[in-house]
Amino acid sequence: MVEFLEGKDGKSVKIGEVAFAAVFNTLANICFSKDFIDLKGERVDSGLKGVIWKPLELGSTPNIADFYPIFDGLDPQGADTTTSTIEWAMTELVKNKEVMGKLRTEPGREIGTADSVKESHLSQLPYLHACIKETLRLHPPVPFLLPHRALDTCEVMNYTIPFDSQVIVNAWAIGRDPMVWKEPLSFKPERFLDSEVDFRGQDFE
Numbered sequence: 001m002v003e004f005l006e007g008k009d010g011k012s013v014k015i016g017e018v019a020f021a022a023v024f025n026t027l028a029n030i031c032f033s034k035d036f037i038d039l040k041g042e043r044v045d046s047g048l049k050g051v052i053w054k055p056l057e058l059g060s061t062p063n064i065a066d067f068y069p070i071f072d073g074l075d076p077q078g079a080d081t082t083t084s085t086i087e088w089a090m091t092e093l094v095k096n097k098e099v100m101g102k103l104r105t106e107p108g109r110e111i112g113t114a115d116s117v118k119e120s121h122l123s124q125l126p127y128l129h130a131c132i133k134e135t136l137r138l139h140p141p142v143p144f145l146l147p148h149r150a151l152d153t154c155e156v157m158n159y160t161i162p163f164d165s166q167v168i169v170n171a172w173a174i175g176r177d178p179m180v181w182k183e184p185l186s187f188k189p190e191r192f193l194d195s196e197v198d199f200r201g202q203d204f205e
Helices: 002-007 015-032 046-058 076-095 097-111 119-124 126-138 171-175
Strands: 154-156 159-161
Touching: 015 076, 076 097, 076 126, 097 119, 097 126, 119 126, 126 171
Parallel strands: none
Antiparallel strands: 154 159
């Protein structure tokens, strides 16, 4: 992906397509140790890819694991939400040059320039973590959480919720609530850097 983007220097790039190809190829490498999508537009292993995707064309929105149990966990619909989240992250970074500058300099400052960034380095990149959290706060991939059902009649913020009512939590609204967040519509990863959140708690940051 990096080589492809370097070759597009000065040209427009569809971030969504590139991100989707990167996510899908990562999963393909885990399962088959090879890429299925060529970013240059050339088909790779089209025979196997055709076998995988043909059932998806025949149905409306089936899950690939329904046809091939080996692909349990490889969900194209899930890849789409990942792609959209990456697009929003890129959009926010382009709009906020100062944030992008801090994010670009963090790897060199924290892990040095000798090595490329590896998964083992992620714990040393707090600003990257903060940027990811801020992206998910402003642009949650799933705006509404899974439905719940009230086990008893209760009152929440002066609202009475009757017994057996279906309750849906609006994560999108919570992430933009001015009573919870200072300047909720601004992209400010720094808000997560000094957080006193304990991972053993239930604050759901």
